[in-house]
Amino acid sequence: MTATHILITLLGQVALLLWGIHMVQSGIMRAYGAGLRRLLSKRLGNRFSAFLAGFGVTAILQSSTATGLMATSFAAGRIVDLVPALAIMLGANVGTTVIVQLLAFDMTLLSPLLILVGVVAFKRGGQTRIRDLGRVAVGLGLVLLSLSLLTETVVPHEIGPRTREMIDILTGDPLICALAAALFAWGAHASVAVVLLIMSLAAGGIVDAPTAMALVVGANIGTAMNPLMQSLGRDRAALRVPVGNMLTRLAGAALVLPLLPLLTQWLTPLGEGARAAANFHTAFNLALALLFLPLLPLMAMLLRRLLPERAMPDDPSVPRHLDAGAVSVPSIALANAARESLRMADVVEKMLSGSLEAFESGDRKKVSAICASDDILDRLHGAVKHYLMRVSREALDEEHSQRLSEILAFAINLEHIGDIVDKNLMELADKKIRRQLSFSDEGMREIREMHNRLLNHLQLSIAVFMAGDLDSARRLVQEKEQFRELERIATERHFERLREGVPQTIETTELHLDIVRDLKRIESHIAATAYPLLEQSGGLRRSRLT
Structure with missing residues (x-):
């Protein structure tokens, strides 16, 4: 030889x-x-x-x-x-x-x-x-x-x-x-x-x-x-x-x-x-x-x-939990990605709260701050997405694969919510400020109630995402149905005020209806967190059609 x-x-x-x-x-x-x-x-x-x-x-x-x-x-x-x-x-x-x-x-x-x-x-x-x-x-x-x-x-x-x-x-x-x-x-x-x-x-x-x-x-x-x-x-x-x-x-x-x-x-x-x-x-x-x-x-x-500890960077768009060395160990990598996704949820919560303040106060600085927050959210979403793509597929079992899909879906929905707030709600807030418009007291109260419900539902979706609680998932979907009813009632009352000739309602009719529509879209993305868990347990119908 x-x-x-x-x-x-x-x-x-x-x-x-x-x-x-x-x-x-x-x-x-x-x-x-x-x-x-x-x-x-x-x-x-x-x-x-x-x-x-x-x-x-x-x-x-x-x-x-x-x-x-x-x-x-x-x-x-x-x-x-x-x-x-x-x-x-x-x-x-x-x-x-x-x-x-x-x-x-x-x-x-x-x-x-x-x-x-x-x-x-x-x-x-x-x-x-x-x-x-x-x-x-x-x-x-x-x-x-x-x-x-x-x-x-x-x-x-x-x-x-x-x-x-x-x-x-x-x-x-x-x-x-x-x-x-x-x-x-x-x-x-x-x-x-x-x-x-x-x-x-x-x-x-x-x-x-x-x-x-x-x-x-x-x-x-x-x-x-x-x-x-x-x-x-x-x-x-x-x-x-x-x-x-x-x-x-x-x-x-x-x-x-x-x-x-x-x-x-x-x-x-x-x-x-x-x-x-x-x-x-x-x-x-x-x-x-x-x-x-x-x-x-x-x-x-x-x-x-x-090796003394260094102060964490002040840039909130810098990922803090995405350990590159853990991508070969799925259980650790997925836990890291979930923690970073919670940071995205914190950004979304601030954006939702800030959007309500922007409509109430008419502060242009608040609108600019929310648009900047969407940039932070986009960078965090990109980091989470690319990190999950690097997780070793060979070491993934069915449970880990399902969890990876859940984390990715949760991050995507949060990113979509941020886009709606940035590109839709803040555009409407800017239009309201430029035209010096104001909502009627009842119209503002309806928008405020829908915002508060969204914030509560966001917290519930986080609990579903982290704990995987089936009862909380059912409740989140039920809240979506109630939110749809709230949106219908708000629209009907808005048309009633139009028929009554309320000046503020006439001036802001397009803004009000667009805001209600966008808040409903946000609710759909929040409720989507419950779907994977309900599908696994057989708690969802294949179609709503009779």
Whole structure:
């Protein structure tokens, strides 16, 4: 086999290994992602319980990057203190060693069985979770298959003397080995896959024990780079957890790399080849956890001093909750988008309140301020929309997909309300001011009542959006029917005043009818928040026609 053939074969087998790990992680995230996030958030009382929570979640998920994003989100959102968040990362680092220890055993015969069972579950599974678990089984089967193929490819007798000499040169310096493995782990976004590859190299005799250990150290550093790189550009407080995690890895590397010959003598009796690399991976992360867990309060103080919080920007159109690093974890990303949508609702509420004041006071500055608020609303809507489009579709289950649609629909309806207020109501307010018109007392009272109802309904729609309460959704739709009746009565009374010859009514008849029409349109967009929930529960008719 030529060197080119060996290289292409190795690259394909590594790609298969990475894809198998990806299938395992995405399948588990789809099946249990929301539950794992809830489990993680409920076990943050102190650093020790947080460590166990991080270990347990990552042992199931096998992605310290995903766990790190959750911990960073909790810390940035002030849901958890910095010390437990750092403890989660220490637990997550130990949790990634579980599958490495399991796969260090010879389980080659399980590969075809896992792929068969996984394909049957994925194709024939009636429930979504069964299909997701089938995806996990196929991923595990592919991982085992790729490890077997890698071991067969890299056996010593298939490596020529020149290739062997080049490998010896590249692996002669532990620091270079660690750096190379760190870059590979960072690019692969999966330290588990890199460690498994190192185990295959060690099992095939391509690298000796000290070199394999140096590569494992580098893989641990590389996986800490992923959450750090994804947190760059955010608030400084959001950087504390990934920076703290990186500091622990670098400190461990600085302690371990000079001691590799001694560590090799200690760990060799416990196993050789792949087993030695797996044992060192576990021992490295356990040692870091034992060393830094008591020191986390001091580390938290250091991180707060190095990364002080910056004041939030005064620009209200700048998103505050759209964490770019969380788009790969749907449960976190959707929660962030929902929080930003609530900021849009606050802007809409101010615009509705301000529009009533503009009609009552005739203040041109109020009209200009409301038009400026619509620009804020448009920018927030665009940010939420583009953020939701970036959420990983592969990790979305049916529940997450439904929630994404609800958030997007809620944001779109809020943006439409803002357009109606800006381009219709404020144009009418400006016309009223320019022509020095005034509504009749009864006409103004009708407009005021409709505005107040809209504000109350907006608050009810927010409750439906956040809590998903079915009774509130029914009430919101019922309020829409009552609002339609209110609009009909207001129109009839307006025509009665016209027939009676009320001067203000005659002067403002077009303005009044247009305002009532636009307020009704706004009510329709508010009530639309209830439709997805009612459709799921079967609470809506297909048509109002008899």
